[in-house]
Amino acid sequence: xxxxxxxxxxxxxxxxxxxxxxxxxxxxxxxxxxxxxxxxxxxxxxxxxxxxxxxxxxxxxxxxxxxxxxxxxxxxxxxxxxxxxxxxxxxxxxxxxxxxxxxxxxxxxxxxxxxxxxxxxxxxxxxxxxxxxxxxxxxxxxxxxxxxxxxxxxxxxxxxxxxxxxxxxxxxxx
Numbered sequence: 001x002x003x004x005x006x007x008x009x010x011x012x013x014x015x016x017x018x019x020x021x022x023x024x025x026x027x028x029x030x031x032x033x034x035x036x037x038x039x040x041x042x043x044x045x046x047x048x049x050x051x052x053x054x055x056x057x058x059x060x061x062x063x064x065x066x067x068x069x070x071x072x073x074x075x076x077x078x079x080x081x082x083x084x085x086x087x088x089x090x091x092x093x094x095x096x097x098x099x100x101x102x103x104x105x106x107x108x109x110x111x112x113x114x115x116x117x118x119x120x121x122x123x124x125x126x127x128x129x130x131x132x133x134x135x136x137x138x139x140x141x142x143x144x145x146x147x148x149x150x151x152x153x154x155x156x157x158x159x160x161x162x163x164x165x166x167x168x169x170x171x172x173x174x
Contacts, residue, residue: 005172037130047123054116061109068102 075095082088 033130033133037134040126040130047119051116051119054112054119058109058112058116061105061112064105065102065109068098068105071098072102 072095075091075098079088079091079095082091
């Protein structure tokens with residue numbers, strides 16, 4: 001009878017050891033996922049600074065376009081008052097240069113806003129990927145088997161383990 005009890009204890013110890021090894025590998029994977037999510041969140045401040053910088057540069061380009069709009073209006077008024085062909089050609093060349101500069105400012109603003117939108121989409125995709133991975137960690141089931149109940153809290157796990165050990169101790173001593 002005593003050798004059977006020892007065999008049961010050795011078998012239980014082996015099962016517990018194998019389970020602990022499996023749980024440790026699983027825990028390491030989970031902590032890697034959680035760490036990656038923390039890293040993604042901590043990169044948020046630098047991301048927002050860069051996005052704000054791009055927004056400000058685009059706003060400056062738009063302000064430049066508005067300033068050039070007033071220059072074009074003045075050049076149109078000047079063209080209406082020009083008396084000679086030579087003055088009209090100079091005014092038209094100035095207007096053409098201003099329009100080209102305005103176009104360049106608009107293109108730059110559009111590129112900056114496009115880069116900003118692309119960065120925002122990449123950031124959203126990255127955060128969604130980390131959120132999905134983190135939710136799989138949070139969706140814990142006993143033994144990693146989805147049809148088993150969800151994992152209990154640490155306190156409940158301790159109480160279950162302590163209660164089970166107490167029952168085993170009582171069963172082997174009496």
